[in-house]
Amino acid sequence: MKRILPVVLAVFLLAGCSPLIEQKDTITIWHWMTDRQDAFTRLAQQYEQKTGVKVRFELYAPSDIYSRKIVAAAQARALPDIFGILGEKKRLALFVESGFVADLTDEFEKNDALWEKSFFEKALNVNRFEPDNAYKVKPGIYGVPLDVTNIQMLYNEELFVKAGIKEPPETFDQFLENIAVLNRLGIDGFVSGWGENWMIDCFSSIYALNIMGEEKVMATYRGEVSYTDEDWIKVLSLFKTMRDHKALVPGIVTKGNKYAEQDFALGRAAFAFNGSWCVNVYDKMNPALQYKVMLPPRVDPDVPMQIWGGAGSSFVVNQTAGNRQRIIDFLKWLTGKEQQVFLSQETKNLPSNREALSEIPDVLLQFAKAMDITTHPSLWPYNESPLVTEAFCKGIQAIIIGEATPEKVATDVQRLKEREMKRERQ
Amino acid sequence: MAVSNYKWIRVVQSVFSHVFLIFVALTCLFPLLWMLRSSLMTNETIFIDKALIPQTLHFNNFYLAWTQGKFGVYFLNSIIYTASAVFAIIVIASLAAYAFSRLQFPGKNFFFYLFLAAMMIPLPGSFVPLVVLMNKLHLANTRIGYILCMINVGLSLSIYILKTFFDKMPSALEDAARIDGCSKLGIWFHVALPLARPAIAVVVIFNTLNIWNEYILATLLLNHEHLMPLQRGLMVYQGAYSVDYPMLMAGLSITAAPVVLVYLFMQKHIIKGLSEGATAG
Structure with missing residues (x-):
């Protein structure tokens, strides 16, 4: 027993008893998209080279476990800077009402709504709450569509x-x-x-x-x-x-x-x-x-x-995240034309940015052409x-x-x- | 004549029982064989090539899973989590079970039933409180935090199994050890633990399987990829829309191998432990 106990203690110590020190200047993103992790990681590297801002994409799959993680993290007040909310619109509304999600309307409307206009309207609508909406959420846009479907x-x-x-x-x-x-x-x-x-x-x-x-x-x-x-x-x-x-x-x-x-x-x-x-x-x-x-x-x-049809996946911003402007800047960069073309070519998903359509594979373009006639129960x-x-x-x-x-x-x-x-x- | 008939009946019975057992064994082995053959194929051939042994064997899948799929890192993490938690469970559960079985102290039954009651709480029901607690203790996203949670998860059943064994231990052995100068801790270590080897084997295999295959709590508690256990590697190959079957099967083969080995090494003790457990009480 005298020999075993030190070994056990050593295993525990080697296993890492101290918490990892989080880098505060890093933008942390939680997502569930297994097929996009490699492409995201490469984009994060590009962004760091360009701006010096470190971005870390953390993948949690499958989606149902990811959703549980988001709920647990929300209750523990430990949500990351950027994350996605899966499921019906009322779930997004619940997160907004609970004060976990930032209102991005002002950012979308800046510079004559330049950022807003770059997206398919139907995709943006999934994250938009109109005045007098059924969920009683303050009107505004609360999420950034990453791709459409x-x-x-x-x-x-x-x-x-x-x-x-x-x-x-x-x-x-x-x-x-x-x-x-x-x-x-x-x-x-x-x-x-x-x-x-x-x-x-x-x-x-x-x-x-x-x-x-x-x-x-x-x-x-x-x-x-x-x-x-x-x-x-x-x-x-x-x-x-x-x-x-x-x-x-x-x-x-x-x-x-x-x-x-x-x-x-x-x-x-x-x-x-x-x-x-x-x-x-x-x-x-x-x-x-x-x-x-x-x-x-x-x-x-x-x-x-x-x-x-509508938004495939969207990101929202943590209301309590400290470095809001850096987060928004990154999201604007991520949904820019070049990055959207890259994501579309690498992951074969439809880009949420309209301008990226000119450079995507033909079969995706055939899908994209019908975006204007899409509807979705969440919009009814x-x-x-x-x-x-x-x-x-x-x-x-x-x-x-x-x-x-x-x-x-x-x-x-x-x-x-x-x-x-x-x-x-x- | 009667003896000859009896022999024939025995032979026929034996043939039938062996054929039946071979059939059962094959149904158990078939998924493993299918997993192995699928791990040696490509995404294109996996749906077309129906042969048990593929025409071209792609051993590279294992290399890719180990390196690109980061199974090497996850494997080491799973070994650390499983070994530490199982060891701690054995030490803590056997001490507690010995105390519940052999010592007299106030509230003994109350605390024992409290442990039993903990077995009734479904694990997912405790996830969110555990995450909140670990965050408050600053143990979220640490290996030790996850190991402590897994020890907590495995203790109740382990204490129950070991107490059942200690209850059957003859008190004369304890008396003899006491006369030889053993303390209470000495009796636990030198007498009770060696006798409980079959029960410990059952506790080891139950907890090893449980911790080795655990993923949900790991996902909730851990944020960094390099802290994640093996199951994460498997989940990554199962996309929302598409599944990389050959890589998934290669990962599954890597994941299953240690558990199969643990079972092979401990099967005698496990069978003994389970059969003794079945007749206990």
């Missing part, structure tokens, strides 16, 4: 050539015709991660917007229009039609998006519904994949499609109850596997909606 459809060019299809479909009927041709050659038509509810929600909501327009969708969320309305039946029937036309890859309702991405990357399906992050994913899985981006084919040809004046959305998505899964009809799903969802509204009123 949107979700569209993709098609495999080689499979199109094989099937003799010359142009991507513009309408839903053309899409079904293409599927029939592909099926005759034994090629599966469409794949998406419809094992994940949010992907179904995304697909169904853009068609709801196309079929009945935003006002009617919002009226449904407010409880003024029933889910049994013929337009909603039409939305649900799209999934039955796709099922009846054998447009969907087998097992689509159990596929997570990562597995759906494998299917498209390996040429197992001709169409995919996926977000702009897929460019990086497909490049890693199959660099030789030939594909292009297309808007989801319209059901109503007279109404333009809207797609989900009303959101559906999560329970109702979940029931709606599960109903669609039931339609796809033939367990329910669109009419039955609509009735069930409406019943739940009424119950939820009654509960809210109480």
Whole structure:
């Protein structure tokens, strides 16, 4: 025992009993983006060489653990200078209300709003709180978008050539015709991660917007229009039609998006519904994949499609950080054209800076062109109850596997909606 | 004739049981083999090449994981955290368990049940208070802070396992040691600890696995990359959108190897400890 104890003590001492001395002049950034750490580190080195200011990017993944770290650090009053807040807008609102996030409106508006104008407006809106917002947050802009994203459809060019299809479909009927041709050659038509509810929600909501327009969708969320309305039946029937036309890859309702991405990357399906992050994913899985981006084919040809999109990831500034101006200067530099082009080329994400579009890879540019027609539930004046959305998505899964009809799903969802509204009123 | 029949039945039973056990063993080994073969492939071939042994073996993945993936640094950290915390748990838990089992002191049962109650608190529920506490003590982002937390996490179950063993220790052994001039601490060290070797083996493997695989608390408490344990390396290969499977599998192989070795070295004690634990009480 006498011999062991000193050894134990030595291990403890060697293990480092004293806290590490934090360098106060270093800008510390916490993030969760594993694919961007190397690029961030290189940018930090560039910035230090240029300005002498040391920047340290600290990566914590996966995102759910990162979110827990942020909450724990907020409670311990130990947040870094810059960090990201994941999740819904109400989470950002909570951090703002609790005094953890700085209001950056003045910085964005300086020099005739030069910094603000450099971003896609939709991306900035995710971090913006308008006057009289539902979260009761002081109006302003509270975050800096680092990149943007949107979700569209993709098609495999080689499979199109094989099937003799010359142009991507513009309408839903053309899409079904293409599927029939592909099926005759034994090629599966469409794949998406419809094992994940949010992907179904995304697909169904853009068609709801196309079929009945935003006002009617919002009226449904407010409880003024029933889910049994013929337009909603039409939305649900799209999934039955796709099922009846054998447009969907087998097992689509159990596929997570990562597995759906494998299917498209390996040429197992001709169409995919996926977000702009897929460019990086497909490049890693199959660099030789030939594909292009297309808007989801319209059901109503007279109404333009809207797609989900907005800020991909954003950074916020710690309200209590001491060296505010240095932090802002760094963020302005990071979102400048050159750095955004670098990030886009290295990580294959869409830049948040509009000026960077001229120098990004072609497939990303195809995604970027649709940024102006993006929408997102976080920007809508009303959101559906999560329970109702979940029931709606599960109903669609039931339609796809033939367990329910669109009419039955609509009735069930409406019943739940009424119950939820009654509960809210109480 | 009857003897011959009996032999045949034994042979058939033996064949069936061995085939069944081989099947079970294969189902246990298959994920490990799959992990190893995937670690020797590339991102392009991993989804295409279905063979158990890949056409081209990329041993470079292990080198890249060790150097670029910083598994070398993380590996050393995990060794330090696991060795220090497990050692401290053994010392503290065996002393406490011995006291709870053999000594009489006021509030003995109260404190023992308090330790048992600590086992009922789910670990994630204590994360935020731990982070706040460590920050207040200026121990956040230090190795010692993390080691202390992991000792705290492992103590309750270890005390419970060891107390169960000490309860069964014959008091005559203690009396003999006392006559030979042993102090209470001497009896613990020279008599109780050697007897509790199977239980200690169970405590070692439980805590080694727990600390070796721990990641959430490490992420919450530690901020610097060079303080992080092995699990961080694995998480980095699992992006939000894409996964670098070959590197992840190479990292997993590196991570799993020491635990497999610990188990192989201690399996006799572990089986004995578990079976004795099963019949205890």
